[in-house]
Amino acid sequence: MNTNWLSFIFLLFLTTVYSQNEGNENNSVSVPETRIKNGDNINISEANYYVVVLCGGRGGGTLVRRNKVITAAHCVDETCTRNDVRVVVGLNALSNLSNGETYRAASIRIHPKYEKPAQGVSPYDIAVITLSEEVVLNDRVGLINYAFNVPPIGAYLTVVGYGRISLDGVRPERLQRTQLRIIESPGTQIITEVQSSSILKGDSGGPAIYNNRLAGVVTGYTIQNGILETNIFVAVGHNAILTFIQTNVP
Known part of the structure; x- marks a missing residue:
């Protein structure tokens, strides 16, 4: 990624507010009203590998084994410990x-080269959550395997999440899905163009699917003069990322 771009790069994990009435470990979580920009409403059964990751904020993740979730490192770093993490499966509506x-985490493994940057996104923004117990599979809760290669330039990624519809938008009630075209894949990252659709705040850690496999993990986007430019994903099939995943997801 060209470091000379005059773009601001935003991390996408949302800060949530916990209160006695609106959210704690036993009650609902209050989250900003957000979703994928120009996504389509879908039923969770159409992307039953998608999970919501809660840890001081709300992000997404992908269920790749009955007790393994792949997400973005910035969704579970800093003060977030395994005791803080909650993974919600089979969620068809934010309400x-x-x-x-909901499942608790037994452990969190963050890529050893991940460092939270002062600005921008890390090329190693990936983590594996091991759940304290195996999930029960059904039509709303399923698995998807991860990719072993990086998709080619020009290919389309299918992205799922509960992120914003616009920079100051409202949240959807239903899960969203869209397709984004790859324009480059520098190092451990995949870059997609922004046309009518884009990832936005709240989509962090969520899946980007290619050929029915997890090919990317949502990490950020670039914006210049208030205009969205590109979307950024960690490339699951890149050797430096794949080795880490295979070590933690046998």
Whole structure:
């Protein structure tokens, strides 16, 4: 990625506010109203590998084994410990977040080269959460395997999440899905263009699918003069990322 771009790069993990009435470990979580820009409403059964990751904020993740979730490192770094993490599976509407099927984390593994940058995104922004127990699989909760190669330039990624519809937008009630075209893949990252659709705040850690495999993890986007320019993903199939995943997801 060209470091001379005059762009601001935003991390996408949202800060949530916990209160006695609107969110704690036993009640609902209050989250900003956000979703994927120009995404389509889908039922969770169409992307049943998608999970919501809660840890001082709300992000996404991908269920790749019955007890393994791949997400972005910035969703679970800093003061977030395994005791703080909650993973919600099978969620078909954000209004049901407090009643969703929730699992605790047994461990969190962050890529050893990950460092939270003062500005921008890390090329090693990836983590694996091991759940304290295996999930129960059904039509709303399923698995998807990860990719072993980086998709080619020009290919389309299918992205799922509960992120914003615009920079100051409102959240959807339903899960969103869109497709984004790859324009470059520098190092451990995949870059997609922004046309009518884009990832936005709240999509962090979520899946980017290619050929029915997890090919990318949402990490950030670039914006210049208030205009979205590109979307950024960690390339799961890049050797430096794949080796880390295979070590932690046998």
